[in-house]
Amino acid sequence: MVHGLPLITHAEELCDSYLAGKLRRLPFPKKTLYRVEDRLELVHGDLCGPITPTTHGGRRYFLLVDDCSRYMWLQLLTSKDEASKAIKSFKAQVETETGEKLKVLRTDRGGEFTSVKSGRYCAEEGVERHLTAPYSPKQNGVVERPN
Template identity: 55%
Template sequence: MEEAGFKILLDQGCLKIWDQRRRLLAKVPCGANRLYVLKLDNAKPVCLVAQGTSTAWQWHTRFGHLNFRGLRQLAQEEMVRGLPQIEHVDQVCDSCLVGKQRRLAFPTEAKYRAAHKLELVHGNLCGPVTPTTPSGNKLFFLLVDDLSRYMWLILLSTKDQAFTVFTVFHAHAKAEAGRKPGTLHTDRSGEFMARTFIEHCVQEGVQ
């Protein structure tokens, strides 16, 4: 246990054991014979073991979680030898609910769309990509206007250039569109949460 990173301490007639995260696992007092006896209960694995007190639930498991209406039909038509009559056909199996649940369909369109150009701009810093460009760039800063879907793609060599690139984009976009970006939607990664980046957005009125 000591080689595996556990901490073991003998102090004032008591044995204490901590795990790798220094969580106390055991505290054993010293016995009259100077032995520290720790009584443990062995865990009994239940993997691949079908447990159930009801015969119907056992047959439900044997047939790969077939629904109870199907089991009753098998019994009524005598299609399976030894299968008893299934009465509780309206019960629900928790495993069946988890295994057969479906994911909701993705929405065909967003709940919110910008009404004006540069009202909402999506930004993301992607990379590193291989191989690098001849000029040594291995990242790219992608900006997408939510209304027009117009894209700006700027190549970068390091992440710390994202702030400088955004300031240049902000000035050019405001000059071309006649309005400044309203909201910048990002994944809130480190380059976008830097103090200089946030201060610039606050100064320019960009949310």
Template identity: 55%
Template sequence: MNLSIVQPVCLAVVKDDKAWLWHAQFGHLNFEDLARMSHAGMARGVPQIKHVNELCDSCLSGKQKRMTHGGRNYFLLLVNDSTRFMCLRLLSSKDEATEVIKHFQAKVETETGKKLKVLRTNRGGEFTSVEFGRYCADEGAERHLTAPYSPQQNGVVERHNQTVVGMARSKL
């Protein structure tokens, strides 16, 4: 076998055009507004913009509209406080949360051999329902509810074998 070592080649693209630099520095402001700023003298040093109709790849990929994930408008985030392990589940409606938690708990307890001790959730209706309360009582899991309107309590605390559950509407 005859092998030869090849020198690596950098494929980075460098844009020498100052307008692209200003476009990026102004948070990917569109070129039409940059041209207006330049002509009105609103900012010092902004060059004359000649390519008002050009498109930036980063702007295109960052601003494109995305379809929802098959009608899944909510997500449920499960976090183990002691290991920092996180699991995200997409939900069509909030009432699916209890079933997802049941399946997740069964899976994790089987894999780790440890029992869920504490379950901390926000005060969403899916977590304060009678059904969910009965489930936690049957499982022997202590329930902790965060104070109303206090998302800062959803952070990780220094308590072992605790699972934090949060739910939010996705913006996808």
């Protein structure tokens, strides 16, 4: 099909760039090595969206999962800047419902979660903040590439 392209017959003739392009990430673990014991001990938060089509109310984003129970709360948001307000109302709601205190909130490094205002609120309320590794597609663990 291509004229002038040499035929590669030996594996040692493969260039480093070709091999680097063929590297694959290790599969995500089926089960995490660490799991919390109590509800609200660790809550994962992430914004998903923008979804299309939007809801009838114009909502485009949603978030939040509890690590212990794997219970999911759906907080519908119109825009990303509503995330800190949604976390405040979420915290008040779940603490009232469960009688437990939110201990750790783990999020990605998105601007909606790393703002000074959001950090100050968590510090005042005694909620520990965990931020995931940059550019990590999974929140519950860092996955390494094979050597």
